[in-house]
Amino acid sequence: MQSGRPTSAILLVGGFGTRLQPLTFSTPKPMLPVAGIPFTEHQIAKARAAGITEIVLATSYLAEVFAPHFGDGERFGIKISYAVEKSALGTGGAIANAAGLLRGTGPIVIFNGDVLSSHELQAQMDLHRSGGADVTLHLTSVPDARAFGVVEMDGSRILSFNEKMENPPTKIINAGCYIFNRSVIDSIPRDRAVSVEREVFPALLAGGSKILGYLDSSYWLDIGTPAALLQATSDLISGRAQSIAFTELLHQDLYTRISGSLVALDAQIEPSAIIQDGSLIASKVRIENGATIVGSVIGQSARIGPGARLIHTFVAPHCEIPGGFIAENQFFGYLEEK
Ligand code: GDD
Ligand code: MG
Secondary structure, eight states, X not given: OTTOOOOEXXXXXXXXXXXXTTTTTTSOGGGSEETTEEHHHHHHHHHHHTTOOEEEEEEBTBGGGHHHHHTTSGGGTSEEEEEEOSSOOHHHHHXXXXXXXXXXXXXXXXXXXXXXXXXXXXXXXXXXXXXXXXXXXXXXXXXXXXXXXXXXXXXXXXXXXXXXXSSOSOXXXXXXXXXXXXXXXXXXXXXXXXXXXXXXXXXXXXXXXXXEEEEOOSOEEEOOSHHHHHHHHHHHHHTSSOOHHHHHHXXXXXXXXXXXXXXXXTOEEOTTOEEESSOEEOXXXXXXXXOEEESOEEOTTOEEOXXXXXXXXXXXXTOEEOTXXXXXXXXXXXXXXX
């Protein structure tokens, strides 16, 4: 507290994860495993390391999945509570709804629940304070900004914010981690769906609020598509991306590294099988002779038959892939609908 940095946070985990179906029919996007652990654990560990002591998970779609896993947060060294939206309130509505559960009175850190980022959260906090901002956004540059919130800037001050536009004026985007002063949260309309990107940011800018941008070039990825989800696992395994939760997992000695992939120690891998390109082989998996696994995630107790070849593919826990089967960019064993 001496630094005056925020100690309270909200994690937005209520989206439908539409682009990740069928993986998200039964598991909300933030609970999908990335490098062997539910994605939300990566973000909770990041928040804790930056001095956050309490976090509210803003849940809606499949809300019931989170509490049994995270409980009151004791196991994760942080106080966790749950705001449940009966119907999705949008990102702004979710923030307003969740803020009521926080005890702290200072600025609040808000995370999109699907961003793997190595940015220095404490440096963003320091800019928020030293710059006397109402809101401070983490920003990053991408080659194609059309699928994101795009900003125009003057120094570190944000002049405009446009969510998902066809001809973006810059390549600098909203990276999905904000610091909000309480007064900003109090200004969000209650009890209806509100988008922070389409409504709150433009309204704040029009009203003269001071919105700053913390722009950096550290590792950043939105895990919202199947390709990105596999990329995140592979980048963590290779060390291109960093995560405290992943480092802690490695210290548990449950996995070994095989040609740039991570393989559970209790998985049975026949010697002639090939595993490569940042694959994740979970506990009790069996991979038969001559099978090849490239950049794929194989769920717990699944069995991959002899000679099968799986490329950038997801295999659900307990699923059996027949011998000789060849697949690329596929999903096996996931529910077809809710
Ligand atoms: N609780 C709650 N309620 N959470 C929600 C809701 C809701 O109604 N709608 C979305 N979320 C959560 C999602 O679960 C996700 O973690 C986060 O809010 C952002 O939603 P996405 O659906 O992933 O949005 P996006 O990726 O298209 O765009 C957002 O992220 C980009 C960076 O990855 C925007 O914030 C963009 O401006 C940004 O550039
Ligand atoms: Mg997203």
